[in-house]
Amino acid sequence: MQRIAPALREDNVPLDLISLIKTILAATKEISFRVGQGQLSGVLGSTLDENIQGEIQKQLDVVSNQLFKDITLESGFVKAISSEEEETSVAGHETGKYIVSFDPLDGSSNIEINSLIGTIFSIMEAPEGMKAADPDMFKQPGTKQVCAGYVLYGPSTVLALTTGKGTHFYTLDKTHGSYMLTERNVKIPEDTAEFAINMSNQRSWQQPMKNYIADLLLGKEGPREKNFNMRWIAAMVGDVHRLLVRGGIFTYPSDNRDPNKPYKLRLMYEANPMSFLVEQAGGLSVTSTGRIMEIEPTDIHQRVEVILGSKNEVEKCLSYYK
Numbered sequence: 001m002q003r004i005a006p007a008l009r010e011d012n013v014p015l016d017l018i019s020l021i022k023t024i025l026a027a028t029k030e031i032s033f034r035v036g037q038g039q040l041s042g043v044l045g046s047t048l049d050e051n052i053q054g055e056i057q058k059q060l061d062v063v064s065n066q067l068f069k070d071i072t073l074e075s076g077f078v079k080a081i082s083s084e085e086e087e088t089s090v091a092g093h094e095t096g097k098y099i100v101s102f103d104p105l106d107g108s109s110n111i112e113i114n115s116l117i118g119t120i121f122s123i124m125e126a127p128e129g130m131k132a133a134d135p136d137m138f139k140q141p142g143t144k145q146v147c148a149g150y151v152l153y154g155p156s157t158v159l160a161l162t163t164g165k166g167t168h169f170y171t172l173d174k175t176h177g178s179y180m181l182t183e184r185n186v187k188i189p190e191d192t193a194e195f196a197i198n199m200s201n202q203r204s205w206q207q208p209m210k211n212y213i214a215d216l217l218l219g220k221e222g223p224r225e226k227n228f229n230m231r232w233i234a235a236m237v238g239d240v241h242r243l244l245v246r247g248g249i250f251t252y253p254s255d256n257r258d259p260n261k262p263y264k265l266r267l268m269y270e271a272n273p274m275s276f277l278v279e280q281a282g283g284l285s286v287t288s289t290g291r292i293m294e295i296e297p298t299d300i301h302q303r304v305e306v307i308l309g310s311k312n313e314v315e316k317c318l319s320y321y322k
């Protein structure tokens with residue numbers, strides 16, 4: 001089994017990018033350790049008697065964000081970072097070559113139930129001639145990503161990583177603290193009989209999504225002539241990991257629960273990195289009108305409709321919008 005750095009060198013990933021990836025992974029190892037300690041770690045909240053109302057989850061969100069911020073900004077390669085937990089971008093080194101976006105702790109509502117959570121990150125090159133403090137550096141489409149990944153803190157800690165040469169899985173060997181290559185060139189099956197959507201929002205979806213899901217639910221007796229299974233982990237990392245392993249379709253569609261907020265997932269640190277990983281594994285990642293990675297961002301925290309996974313099933317879903 002290969003350690004991550006030699007595996008990346010084999011793919012001709014530039015050495016400075018390998019260093020940056022290793023820096024980011026150092027933070028994930030610490031989070032993995034703390035998550036594994038559960039309530040003993042003192043950051044899940046149950047051991048902190050104060051702030052019970054909703055702040056239990058924030059504890060680990062804040063700790064993870066601080067860790068990522070400190071560790072990435074210390075790296076001379078980083079010009080700026082943006083995070084789900086930061087209002088705007090945070091400047092690093094003027095001479096840094098890269099900018100990093102991250103969701104330090106995805107699936108926060110799963111922390112208290114000891115279920116799947118993760119970290120998502122996306123790396124782009126810093127545009128020439130812009131100041132480290134300028135948040136506009138982040139306004140680049142997902143096609144400009146040079147690396148994307150997530151770490152899933154599950155029964156084992158798994159990293160899915162792409163630098164544009166396929167999507168690979170690494171597993172954290174906790175006996176010596178190294179990520180080891182455990183699966184090269186992950187491929188999402190083109191067909192599937194499994195879907196992931198939060199069904200409780202059904203009445204608020206647009207008509208095409210209502211029609212598509214209705215047909216899946218009709219199973220063998222309906223137009224799809226096969227039975228579909230449903231899964232919803234409530235952490236995008238968990239759902240996307242399942243798709244990479246055995247296929248499926250995942251969607252957080254547009255809905256009209258709140259007219260000012262038609263979408264839930266964030267483009268920069270959720271949809272774009274997941275799209276890069278999914279496309280590199282042969283899947284599709286789109287909105288109902290186009291490819292997610294081609295969206296020209298207008299805001300670091302902008303939200304987007306997401307439909308991703310097995311190629312043929314995503315195309316089938318899109319056909320309902322035509």
Ligand code: F6P
Nearest residue numbers: 106107108198234235236237265
């Ligand atoms: O980060 C947002 C997120 O937690 C995703 O990880 C997950 O897919 C989704 O929201 C869960 O949404 P809901 O709360 O509707 O189940």
Ligand code: MN
Nearest residue numbers: 103105106107
């Ligand atoms: Mn998230």
